[in-house]
Amino acid sequence: MTKSPSFETMAIHGGEGERHIGDPVTPAPVLSTTYFTHPDAVGFSATDLKADAPHFYTRWSNPTLDLLEQRLALLEGGEAAVSFASGMAAITGLFSTRLSAGDHLVLADVCYAGVAEYVHHHLPRQGVSVSIVDASNPVEVAAALRPNTRLVHIETPANPILKLTDIAAIAELAHGAGAELSVDSTIATPMGTNPLALGADYVCHSLTKYLCGHGDALGGAVIGARARLDALRKEALIHGGAVLSPFSAYLILRGMETLPLRMEKHQANAAALAAFFESHPAVSRVNWPGLASHPQADLARRQMRNFSGLMSFVVKGDPLVLARRMADSLHTVSYAVSLGKTKTLAFFIGTDDLLRSSYRLTGRPAEAYRAYAGDGVFRVSVGLESIEDIITDFARVLG
Numbered sequence: 001m002t003k004s005p006s007f008e009t010m011a012i013h014g015g016e017g018e019r020h021i022g023d024p025v026t027p028a029p030v031l032s033t034t035y036f037t038h039p040d041a042v043g044f045s046a047t048d049l050k051a052d053a054p055h056f057y058t059r060w061s062n063p064t065l066d067l068l069e070q071r072l073a074l075l076e077g078g079e080a081a082v083s084f085a086s087g088m089a090a091i092t093g094l095f096s097t098r099l100s101a102g103d104h105l106v107l108a109d110v111c112y113a114g115v116a117e118y119v120h121h122h123l124p125r126q127g128v129s130v131s132i133v134d135a136s137n138p139v140e141v142a143a144a145l146r147p148n149t150r151l152v153h154i155e156t157p158a159n160p161i162l163k164l165t166d167i168a169a170i171a172e173l174a175h176g177a178g179a180e181l182s183v184d185s186t187i188a189t190p191m192g193t194n195p196l197a198l199g200a201d202y203v204c205h206s207l208t209k210y211l212c213g214h215g216d217a218l219g220g221a222v223i224g225a226r227a228r229l230d231a232l233r234k235e236a237l238i239h240g241g242a243v244l245s246p247f248s249a250y251l252i253l254r255g256m257e258t259l260p261l262r263m264e265k266h267q268a269n270a271a272a273l274a275a276f277f278e279s280h281p282a283v284s285r286v287n288w289p290g291l292a293s294h295p296q297a298d299l300a301r302r303q304m305r306n307f308s309g310l311m312s313f314v315v316k317g318d319p320l321v322l323a324r325r326m327a328d329s330l331h332t333v334s335y336a337v338s339l340g341k342t343k344t345l346a347f348f349i350g351t352d353d354l355l356r357s358s359y360r361l362t363g364r365p366a367e368a369y370r371a372y373a374g375d376g377v378f379r380v381s382v383g384l385e386s387i388e389d390i391i392t393d394f395a396r397v398l399g
Contacts, residue, residue, distance in 0.1 A: 008260045015070030029250035030063040046238040064246040075190035078223040082233050085242040087206025088114050090220030093236030101127030103150040108135035111155040113358040135165040145177040155184035160312050160349050160379040161372035162287040164296040171199025191263040192306035209340030213255035217248040266309025270382040276391050277313045282398045285314040312377035319376045323348035325397050332393040339381035350376040
């Protein structure tokens with residue numbers, strides 16, 4: 001029996017076809033937007049697109065995107081993947097395909113701010129009702145499910161407070177109600193968690209983050225069963241038009257080759273930095289799944305093989321004073337948004353602004369968020385620099 005390739009090998013070779021003498025070891029990006037075709041090969045309408053259709057137009061498919069999608073599917077243990085121009089395009093494409101007027105969505109109360117804003121601003125106009133719940137509490141999820149619930153969407157770990165959700169438990173609840181489960185696993189990466197193996201129907205990634213790893217390409221993807229994703233390709237990708245650039249796909253493929261090595265270093269640096277923050281007198285709380293002090297440490301160890309490099313911390317003094325000092329004085333660390341890069345990034349996310357504009361939480365849910373975030377968190381995407389240099393930089397601005 002042939003042994004399946006390891007994760008490390010699939011990250012480099014996954015999706016490659018048969019080798020021929022004279023072929024390049026590193027496939028070049030195919031930048032052509034159109035391909036030679038034949039009247040018997042493919043119809044002019046995407047509604048007639050067959051699974052085995054040859055390449056016709058890059059908005060439909062492309063050899064470089066094919067390779068990226070095959071590799072992503074292998075790393076996540078899915079049958080297929082569909083790539084998009086950004087992580088947001090991937091999630092909004094999934095929502096628009098799976099949700100129609102009269103349907104109901106259950107959304108985690110803490111998730112990527114852009115997703116929360118889209119759900120609040122756009123889905124009600126499309127006739128889709130939404131329930132916002134603490135997805136870390138299965139009882140709340142179960143109470144929110146309705147006969148017309150079509151989709152439950154969670155993010156774990158959740159940006160920016162790194163709260164976790166038990167994927168297997170929520171998948172069982174969703175399926176019991178006749179709904180599907182989608183999981184944004186951008187922070188965990190396929191190195192840390194494989195949501196499909198835990199019962200999820202879809203796993204979503206912002207490829208911009210750890211999978212690319214270098215901060216030089218936008219991209220997104222949805223991975224799952226082939227039959228479900230065929231509809232996603234036709235409806236959301238081809239008709240929606242948010243197509244990933246083949247050159248960006250090439251850059252993301254390049255980044256994926258070092259994903260296992262990078263995630264090990266991200267985790268090691270994050271562990272050391274989290275320990276430093278926990279011991280610093282100016283810091284009141286550190287949120288990172290790898291810490292024994294994380295309130296869901298048991299779930300983290302059960303569900304994650306790698307704890308990733310994203311963390312957040314809360315300070316005892318005025319956070320805006322420290323944010324300005326960081327922006328003005330950090331040297332090794334960059335005061336900038338985003339995450340998953342080789343470089344360490346830090347950014348202050350104020351609680352009042354986030355609760356008001358993105359999450360729209362009040363009452364007990366807002367209080368629960370403040371328990372993690374205080375007046376605001378400093379989100380840190382720990383990079384690959386010397387951990388001594390990273391700690392020295394933070395120690396200088398913390399005082």
